[in-house]
Amino acid sequence: MSASAYIRITRPHNAVVAGLTALIGYLIATGTLTPPSLLLAVIVALITAGGNVINDVCDVEIDRINRPERPIPAGEISLAGARAYAAVLFAGGIALATLTPPLCLAIAIINSTILVAYAVRLKRIPVLGNGAVAYLTASVFLFGGAFAGIEGLVRNLSLAAITFLATIARELLKDAEDVDGDAAGGARTLPMIVGVRRTGIFAFACACGAVVVSLLPSGDWWGLFYLAGIAVVDLVILFGAFRGLQCTTPGCVRESGATSILRMGMFAALAVFAIAAVI
């Protein structure tokens, strides 16, 4: 057993960015950060870490082939140990969420349940699995807003919609990249059913939807800086999705860099939201 394996299995960069995104959600909803709001980042990081650990527990057979270096297939953490660790991370996140308003606690419990359901079953259902990851990612903004009450959550609905659509687009293109490995692992994804070309068209349509919603007038943070920043980000997102749209094979999607360009655009969007909220 090594301590580093217990850190690696949580995909810490992912959990930390998710935690910081909850703070951006609160900042957008209220225009300020308070010391108690820092708790949001810890809760989201713990629950995201729990989701990543339970995912590796359920994907152990796929990862033995595709990702043998991960802690469970590499023999660094036992299956039972990882299961117990995931339970501790979820329980820690939910216990801390009892210190937040009931709306936040409800989201924390619902999301923990969806993360377990995703690992156990939803991941294998085409589109529904992608929808679950898109909802979870979008919900970080709702969670941050909900710390300021229902009005905060409502104020962040447009951000959640943008994130949902952009994440669906990226997750579908990730499935298009992974068709060969997923088929060997027995998974069924949209591109296996309708082909890479149609998946690319659907992903591009979702990216266009995200761009349209991102330009609609919204809260106090919506202004000249936001419009200028988001216009650049929108071009990056459209370019990434367009690269995927042109492909008919998984290899083409991988070489197009579409999913990396989309990830870059999504992280840049977070920076635009955060700066727009404070200036």
Ligand SMILES: CC(C)=CCC/C(C)=C/CC/C(C)=C/CC/C(C)=C/COC[C@H](O)COP(=O)(O)O
């Ligand atoms: C049109 C437009 C302006 C779109 C921007 C949408 C937006 C604001 C997306 C932000 C999504 C985001 C990065 C949320 C942070 C929470 C988080 C860590 C989510 C899950 O991880 C995503 C990560 O990129 C996983 O990457 P990978 O392992 O390569 O799949």
Ligand SMILES: CC(C)=CCC/C(C)=C/CC/C(C)=C/CC/C(C)=C/COP(=O)(O)OP(=O)(O)O
């Ligand atoms: C707001 C609250 C309380 C929680 C949000 C929780 C978040 C941010 C979830 C975002 C989505 C996410 C990162 C989920 C983690 C589990 C997951 C879907 C991992 C990806 O696993 P696979 O789909 O198996 O892909 P791999 O090939 O990387 O294993």
Ligand SMILES: [Mg+2]
């Ligand atoms: Mg997995």
